[in-house]
Amino acid sequence: MATQTYTVSGMTCGHCASSVREEIGTLPGVQDVRVDVASGRVEVDADGPLATDAVRAAVDEAGYELV
Known part of the structure; x- marks a missing residue:
């Protein structure tokens, strides 16, 4: 299993x-x-x-921005 960390703005x-x-x-x-x-x-x-594009799209769908 891999763990990836992202930063999301606007939450x-x-x-x-x-x-x-x-x-x-x-x-x-x-x-x-x-x-x-x-x-x-x-x-x-x-x-x-x-x-990363898939994660970015999911975050965008939630209404936030992947930094």
Whole structure:
């Protein structure tokens, strides 16, 4: 399993974190998503490396921006 860390801007609350977690969680191979709203940090455990474009699209769909 691979863990990748991303920074997402615009998150301010638990609902924000939930939206990002839900969208990234739909990507193939994703096992777990952890979001820290205060730092904007998102850690993703997946079966293998994820394409940054796919993660960016999921974050965009949630209404936020991958930094």
